Amino acid sequence: MTVAIAVEKAGLETSVQDFPGRYGFWEQGFPPSGPFDMWSFRLANILVGNEPAAAGLECQFMGPTLVFSDDCVIALCGAAMNATLDGAAIPMWESLTVTAGQKLACGFATKGARAYLAISGGIDVPPVLGARATFHMAGVGGADGHALKDGQTLHAIGGEGVPGRRVKEACRPTIANGKEWQIEVVQGPNDDWISAEGIERFLASEWKLQARSNRTGYRLEGPDWLFAEKASTKGPEHGEHPSNILDHGYPVGSINLCGQTPIILVNDAPSAGGFINPFTVPSAAFWKLAQSKPNDIYRFHRISVEEAQEMRRAIDKLCSEKSIA
Amino acid sequence: MRFDEAKFLPGGDQFILVQFGDDGSIDLNFLALGLTAALKHDQTRGVIDTNPSYNSLVVEYESDDISYADLQVELERLIGGLGSVEELELESRLAYLPVMYLDLWTRDCVADYSEKISPREYDPDFVARVNGLEDAKQLVRVHSGTEHWVVAVCSTPGLPLLRALDPRCAITSPKYNPPRTWTTLGAIGVGGLSTSIYTTPGPGGYNLIGRTPVPLWDPRQCHPIFKDRVVLLDAADRVKFVPIDAEEFEYIEARVADGSYEFNITAYQRFSVGAYKKWVASLNADGKF
């Protein structure tokens, strides 16, 4: 039943990920990794009959070219990458049969930035520290700890996928072509380090996603932050800059203020450090970050913890059979 | 072998010897030290002083305040209260002592003996050889790699009798025969299962492998650390030898001389015999430093 997949072209940064990623090793310095857009990823798995958690490929900006040696069922969700199968365009958000010898070629992402490829049975790589998710910085998980390389061979377990299944439009993340996003944020944990004026300024401003952004951190460009008194009357052990704080753990999604550079800490970000986190991007908004491109503009919309949890629940509900037409 | 019941033997009119066993097993020393600590805590009337050793404890008492028989009863009670040896937790400071291993001074001392009394191999080479170690450098690694347990402070003032806590670092060696007539002050010697530090330049029989510039006792109490104590180390303390070079040796010697040397002793640990046994059991006997 095993499906051998030859990686003719690896693409820009294609990696094996599983959902929800790596847990239980945070204290040893391992971030969760896992798929950036957890919504598209799970739907792709459901389409091919996999558990939502099964290992699949995350394709960033430019997808791979793969040759399948055996029959299987695949699905591609997320950013549109003008994917073709033996030269013929294939639909997104739909499961389809691939027969032995066929070539899947992905190009540059047109709408959105990241596409997720699920293969029936899931990708077969040994779990490392309990997960198949790739953490490239430490060389852990996935295909030998790194993104795919040209000439590599992957294997999928294969299995009983059903072609022709489709995700209802209303159940998909809306990946528009526009360059502006409204990103939900929850205020805290360290919002008391920013002055009231600074909070308003953050929420009222436009923030540009810098080119040097990736799964380790999303760097934003915008106006200067204004600090509360606490940031300058603190003890010397916190550090000199107002944004310095005694080392503390970093929630995943924190907007980490390094000096005057806010960096959203995402899937492969460091687990702890000495800068403040005045706001946090909740889980439900991660797919928006995942589908953004450099120079996109963010406007942040403050919601409560409960609202953020509701949003996440809503997306979780959509990652189910109910969303399949 | 550990005795089922501790043995009590009189030492004249003022001493009672408590024996826990008859070999050098470290458990016996833990028991002796556990009893020492219990006596101190109990403040048993009539007890003047205690002197622990490998597997026994000598208690000095005032017979006007307590009889031999009554004292034995008290000691039996305290031993019962210790519980099993695994349950023992002992106050144990850790002293970091700088040592220049394979130094010139002890080399001279050995050479002098070799010339005047009986020719012998350079001690570190000899000890390395009889313990199957690669060379004197590995002896240094092994000797300095483990913490050493202070079994007792005895023989001459301040002289600590030490045993390697890490069984992978246990070395044995025969003592000089005949003994030396003098020893470099501060010399580190190994003999039998023990390490000792020569606090006086007198005769000795241990094999000399290094030298420390740090004083372990000070009858004149010149240095501030000896303000409240006459000797540096107590039984149940531990020592970690830190290898230093000649330059550092001279630096420390100068600071000792002017009274400004800062001793490096930590006193916030309790030695857990249970944890120690577990750790020993977990070690890979083949893994050597």
Add this chain to the structure above:
Amino acid sequence: MIYEEPKFLPGGDRFIEMELGDELNFDLNFLVHSLSAKVREAEIPGLIELLPNMASIVLSYDPDGISFGDLKREILSHYHAMGSLEDIELLSPIYYIPVLYCDHVTRACWEDYCAKIGDKEYDPDLMVRLNDLDGYAQLARIHSGTEYWVSALGFYPGLASLIALDPRCRMTAPKYNPPRTWTPKGTIGYGGSVTCVYPANTPGGYQIIGHTPVPVCDIAQRLPAFKDDLALLRPGDRVRFLPVERAEYDYVESRVEEGNYVHNVARYAKFSIREYHHWLETLDMTERF
């Protein structure tokens, strides 16, 4: 300051940052780790992971399993049920790690930084100047003169933040600005009042003062010390650095490469907070090593 009541701050939909205080203080760190241990044992449904650090704990929870409010209540009840800090005693393994101070490896890294990024004072010179030291020998003496407490792991796999237990050995150091883009694995860094061993080749900002060939993180789990874990150190462990010379450094490096290096760790001492406080009072803070 340790807060009267800890603060529970939201981090998005599924994290809480629990702040117990706002300073670098051992008592606070012991509190963090003792509470973390208690909470882990309690196995609260819905609580996924804990990330303790200097003075705070980040909690990762499943909002479908427990609400923010309920989790806060549970944690607070464990916090209030904790006894006096003074009574805390933790089994604290100590790791002995050899270091070549002011070494060739970190010098090359600094030279590269100066060539490619910007001119910068040689790190050991900067440390000596800012901390009023005599020279490199005293830098090594002070850095290696204390045990270090592992106060947290984080930022990068296997990276431990180490705080000097002996306050006389606390130094201070600014960070590189801009930071280095690479640091050799095994570099000894000093930033703020924290020291660390770089577990891998990573960017970094700490002043670099020495190098160890001993690995502190091994994802491939090649050496015996990493049999059950990838990272050597855990919060609550202690580290002692031992200055070595080039020959010993090379020897250790070759054993690491051969795959038969034996890490030096003793696991039988309990760290007692009460005794640590007493010990602090005995120190003469005007003196230095």
